Amino acid sequence: MGLEEEIEEIREEIAETPYNKSTEAHIGRLKAKLAEKKEELEKRQSSSGGGEGYAVEKTGDATVALVGFPSVGKSTLLNALTNADSEVGSYEFTTLDVNPGMLKYNGANIQILDVPGLIEGAADGKGDGQAVLSVVRTADLVVFVLSVFEIDQYERLSQELYDNKVRLDEDPPRVSVRKKHTDGLSVNASVDLDLDEETVKQVLREQGYVNADVTIGEQVDIDRLLDGVMDNREYIPSLVTVNKADLIEPDYKETVDEQLREHGVDPEEAVFISAEKERGLDSLKKAIWEELGLIRVYMDKPGRGVDYEEPLVLREGDTVDDACRKLGGSFDERFRFARVSGPSAKHDEQQVGRDHELADEDVLRIVVSR
Template identity: 40%
Template sequence: MARTQKNKATSYHLGLLKAKVAKLRRELIQGPSGGGGGGGGLGFDVARTGIASVGFVGFPSVGKSTLMSKLTGTHSEVAAYEFTTLTTVPGTVKVHGAPIQILDLPGIVEGAVDGRGRGRQVIAVARTCNLIFIVLDVLKPLGDKKLIEAELEGFGIRLNKKPPAIVVRKKDKGGVNITHTVPLTKIDPEEIKAVLSEYKISSCDIAIRQVDVTLDDLVDVIEGNRVYVPAIYVLNKIDAISIEELDLLYKIPNSVPISSKEWLNVDELVDVMWEKLDLVRVYTKPRGLAPDYDAPVVLRKGRSSVEDFCMSIHKEIAKQMKYAVVWGSSAKHSRGQKVGVDHVLEDEDVVTIVKK
């Protein structure tokens, strides 16, 4: 592919190769039978607790275990040599009343996606997390960042990206029909047809609604097994660098420089973590009483309707509900709004459930 010049005459050939590479990579990861080759494995995946999970990913000896131990109070083996953590170590930290599960994963090595250093098991657990902390040594952040991104990308994890606005609808006949509401600047119809040919798709409707869609985006949609996970680059050991160097680190997108050893700037990291997890706190208010601000019901954005709120407390409440009264940013007026089960709640809303 690197040797092939990109032009109209070669676009079909390049599309074919791109699809072949994606299929071969999937087989490497899952095995020819598609069994998920090297999933959680003994000691890797753990019982999930809390409202969300955050996985610590990084090379050995970057300070993941020290940060985990201090953040959660959970003992994760710490030493000045590589591969101290050999299994997933779970812990919990409470943020704004919400229990967040922290998973300290064993250090990965270059070539992890191909199985080196039990890397497949580590990355398989990372795929299931709601947020990934990529912990980097501040003395060599950019090189390590690029390597870890490549390992995670190779395992179908897309960091800080949204799913491409591409819809592929297979049909029995009628050939390939491509529609797009934006100009195609990085992909052309011949490449699209080549990818479809490799996947043995002869008839389908493809709708593209996103600028700068690439061939990789199309392959991701067809493969259908990609996960889109937010990530924070935790630049550890800032106690070892100067203020001038620290200013440069802040220019790295989605990064938070900290020192787990000296406990510097960890408050900012927790704030950014909460923001990235996109959680919603909802307070209960029994009729005639003040709201309970000590124990919020925590929901995920996109799953924060009044029905979700009821179900998170007890599944019978939604069945018994006549209506709810909501105060807060989702309500139309400050004195409270009467709503049904489909009403979407916002962060720090207060809710009273009125039963039938």
Template identity: 50%
Template sequence: MDIIQEIKRLEEEIKKTPYNKATEHHIGRLKAKLARLKEELEKQRQKKSKAPAFSLRKEGDASVFLVGFPSVGKSTLLNALTNAKSEVGDYDFTTLKPVPGMLEYKGAKIQIVDVPGLIEGASKGKGRGREVLSFIRNADLIVIVVDVFTLHNIDIIKRELYEAGIRLNQKPPEVVIKKRERGGIKITSTVPLSLDESTIVEVLKENRIHNAEVIIREDLTLDRLIDAIMGNRVYIPSITVVNKIDLYQPELPEDVIPISAERGINLDRLKEEIYRKLDFIRIYLKPPGGKPDFDEPLIMRRGCTVADVCKKLHRGMLESFRYAKVWGKSVKYQGQRVGLDHVLEDEDILTIYA
């Protein structure tokens, strides 16, 4: 039995097996093996693939990717949000390569990218799906775009992204796995766990981890445990929009934004949500001995460090960095001296000494 047949067999067995406490151990082992085989298959395919990977130079303060099936209006939306000139057509696969544009909003420069259309089965390679999905992993924010006539595609797109290791609106599992040369598997948890320890051990061993110290800080599901072990997942915030509401207005969940890219309906709401989801903070730069520049703050993402600011300002600044001083909410006292790993907060004032 080859690897593809084995993957199909495991998927069928998982579907047929009811999940309960008695079957948790068995399903855990099956899912762990399935994840490992899928990763091995993907590595084999990457070696054999001759198709050139999509590439794009990231610009601005963040990159937002428009993801959806062909002919749902992604190109029209890109043109409406930015200064781009993406080709618009009423036929499938108008966009054959990533097309960028720049949205300037509240002082932030946000790169919006029209991504080539996905189709069902993209994660298995249909329609250059692997190349497209690999490219999407670079996004800072994903905007899923469907139209009023294809609402069912929302679940399909999310499933294709999930199969490609893209986790939407999730944080990475709070799990630390420290591999050791001997001593078996030692599990320490700071919260009560729903999973049996024997199941966790079996899943680790299925992924060839036989000696490790495992620290768990959340009540894991099987899937979250496997994600933590695999270590190749990306965690990206997302927004879902439904286009062409000028043609038909279906009932939609509250977290979905109805728009008309062609008529400009609700685009201001979408821009605001993009800005909010990107979780920007403003850093005011102060030259040594000078005054802070409150007119043009540096736009950064929440959780950024002094090192991230140095990289954004100039590549050579990291090499010549001596120390920095910070005034604001991130320090214990104003003008505190900090290093590269100091995490900044919104409206901090920063002076870099290089």
């Protein structure tokens, strides 16, 4: 039996097995086995050639992937947002390569990648989908581009990404596995797990663990447990933009909102735009900025004053230490202390150390030893 058939058989068995306490461990084992086989298939496909892939160098402060079916207007949007000049066509699959562009916003350089239309079955290695998906996996944010008349495509797109180990808008599971040399498997959960210990063990055994300590810090189902064990999932935030909004009458918007809700998207969070008429783009840029969690830090340079033109772009949660590292040079070695004014400071010119957490629009001066 070929690997593909094996995978299909396991899938069928999972689908046919009713889920209850007595079958839970069995289903856990099947799901772990399925994940293993899919991994094997993927490895085989990538080693048997499978084309060049789309090596796109990541540059700038963050990278955003525009994901959508053919002809929804990704290239038009890329051209409207950035300095890029991506081909736009009224027929499908105009773009067969990944086109990068750079969006300048709030002093940050945000790389936007227009990737070719995702097609159904891409995660199973059909078409060029696999290469497309590997580009998406490296992005810091996924922007789903939907046409106002094809909201249902959202479901297929997100399923495609899920099948390709991309987890959207989720934190990584609080699951860790530590191998040991003897004593078999032991499960330590800090919550009252719904899953049986035996299910957890079956999943681990099927993944090849014989002796290991498993620590679980949240209520996980089998799929999320597997995500935690597999350790090769990408956790990426996402947002939805609805394009071609110029084609609908205002009273049709309620219908589109309803369709978004049906697919689990909050219409308040979706950004309606017209890439062609360049409408709604400011809201989209702002949403991208916020989802990326970027912050601006204005450097106060000795003798030159505060540089408000080209901020240092960091991420929410970054500290003075991260700022030093991004600045490079000898800041790191010669650091004595820093002075911060603005949102993160208790008062102007507050003296802080390396571990001080910065906030958007702080002014930072680093004092170094000579």
